[in-house]
Amino acid sequence: MVRTQIQLTEKQARLVKQIAADRHVSMAAVIREALDRSLPSHTNELSHEDRIRLAVNAAGRFRSGSADGATEHDRYLAEAHRG
Numbered sequence: 001m002v003r004t005q006i007q008l009t010e011k012q013a014r015l016v017k018q019i020a021a022d023r024h025v026s027m028a029a030v031i032r033e034a035l036d037r038s039l040p041s042h043t044n045e046l047s048h049e050d051r052i053r054l055a056v057n058a059a060g061r062f063r064s065g066s067a068d069g070a071t072e073h074d075r076y077l078a079e080a081h082r083g
Contacts, residue, residue: 006031 008016020027044050046054069076 016027016030020030023030064076066072066076
């Protein structure tokens with residue numbers, strides 16, 4: 001790891017410290033996790049925002065061929081997971 005120094009607002013520091021205490025981890029771990037979620041990846045992974053955008057754009061584009069898909073989706077999902 002590379003040691004670095006950052007400056008946080010008092011509110012940011014207070015919130016990061018509280019999250020770290022709640023999770024029983026260091027403030028550095030909380031900050032690294034936040035950076036991992038917000039920085040673009042070099043492995044072509046999609047950002048959270050891009051995944052949401054793609055999911056919203058896909059909504060309603062496909063047909064199941066079943067007239068009761070909206071009301072019976074839980075049953076269909078359970079059947080699919082059973083194999």
